[in-house]
Amino acid sequence: MRKLSRNCGGMVNCSFLHALKPMASASNPAAAEELSRILNTAPPLDPQAYRGDVRLTTRFSHGAVCGQVLPMNEHVVMTYYGASQLYTWRDGRRHSNGVKRPGMLTLIPRGHEAHWEVAGNVEVSHVYLSDAQLQSCAATLGSDLPDLQFEDRISFDDPVASRLIQVLAQEAENPLEHSRLFADQAIELLCLHLVRSHVAAGMRAVRDMLPGLQPWQLRRLRDYVHERLDQDLQLDELAAVVGLSRFHFCVAFKRAAGQSPYAWIVHLRMEKARELLAVRRLSICQVALEVGYQTPSAFASAFRRTQGMTPSAFRAVVRPA
Missing domain, CATH: 2.60.120.10 (Jelly Rolls)
Structure with missing residues (x-):
């Protein structure tokens, strides 16, 4: 060379x-x-x-x-x-x-x-x-x-x-x-x-050591998140809800739920958003705030990415609740 x-x-x-x-x-x-x-x-x-x-x-x-x-x-x-x-x-x-x-x-x-x-x-x-x-x-x-x-x-x-x-x-x-x-x-x-x-010898034991979350832990998390969908949730607080370290929580959650905590929370936000859009009492801007998005554009982008249409289009086709 x-x-x-x-x-x-x-x-x-x-x-x-x-x-x-x-x-x-x-x-x-x-x-x-x-x-x-x-x-x-x-x-x-x-x-x-x-x-x-x-x-x-x-x-x-x-x-x-x-x-x-x-x-x-x-x-x-x-x-x-x-x-x-x-x-x-x-x-x-x-x-x-x-x-x-x-x-x-x-x-x-x-x-x-x-x-x-x-x-x-x-x-x-x-x-x-x-x-x-x-x-x-x-x-x-x-x-x-x-x-x-x-x-x-x-x-x-x-x-x-x-x-x-x-x-x-x-x-x-x-x-x-x-x-x-x-x-x-x-x-x-x-x-x-x-x-x-990428560590030196001694870490081969890292495999299949951590169990997934228990059903009661998932239920507790769902209740906690549902009450705070309008907030910017952090991994530390979610881990504390079920009494785990943040690192253990991430691994155990993925093993139990089949997806990351972030993806799961987005799913819950969109689930709540669909419900609020169908009720039609709130504006789209208000719905965005209720499910944790600070701007209508950020909400619209997330909704379109996960639901395949904009919030306005969804509201136009869904039957009023």
Whole structure:
């Protein structure tokens, strides 16, 4: 593979690399801070931090890279878009050359240091996962599981994680109604997938461990949600209703109901909306507010997507209740 050192622009001497050892401390920089330095551009962060201090970026571009990435306080997961680019990576023990292609994934564990060279412009989006968030996800899968220990993985294929990161970047760029609930679930799925697929030895036990919700738990949830369809419901409060951690709740709910909590709540909102539209006492704007949508356009979009017609068209054809 051809040398990429001409892209360094004097940043570092790319022909000389020290042995770099994984390390982690409270003094390590935040991922966004360190990547701003090495990329020479600030990753465009979603202004809100999610549970466990998880941070998202929108899709963005940066130029060629040649330098030493210092240990960071978060795990960094990124996916690629746009043109393919050559890369070289070394951490003193290992060396990798290859091509970054659209849809590929890179995982940089918390506290790891390495030297990077990337040719040309790169289009990416990032997720910064706190170690506490990932350890919390793992803890819900079994008390005897060891602490997570990720390995650096560079430009590899993982369609599931890549698609989840793309979805999160879209939510960060253009948040829609109930975006927080949707993003929280996507983050939980990403954490579960990473725990199952990309940690060092010791996590093979993650399979068929969590039971689904019991019928009484589903009934309690339905009653709780029905009374609050006009509110922006959060995963934490739904999990608390049935006495589970948020991570356990997401897995157990999907196993019992065959769909995500987000999709289930949308179904309940549309069920109530059809009932209110048939009664005809409320305007469409009022119906939207009653089922948790702050604007008629957001309600109309969700209704058309799930029911195959607009609220106005439904009201025109349905027999008055």
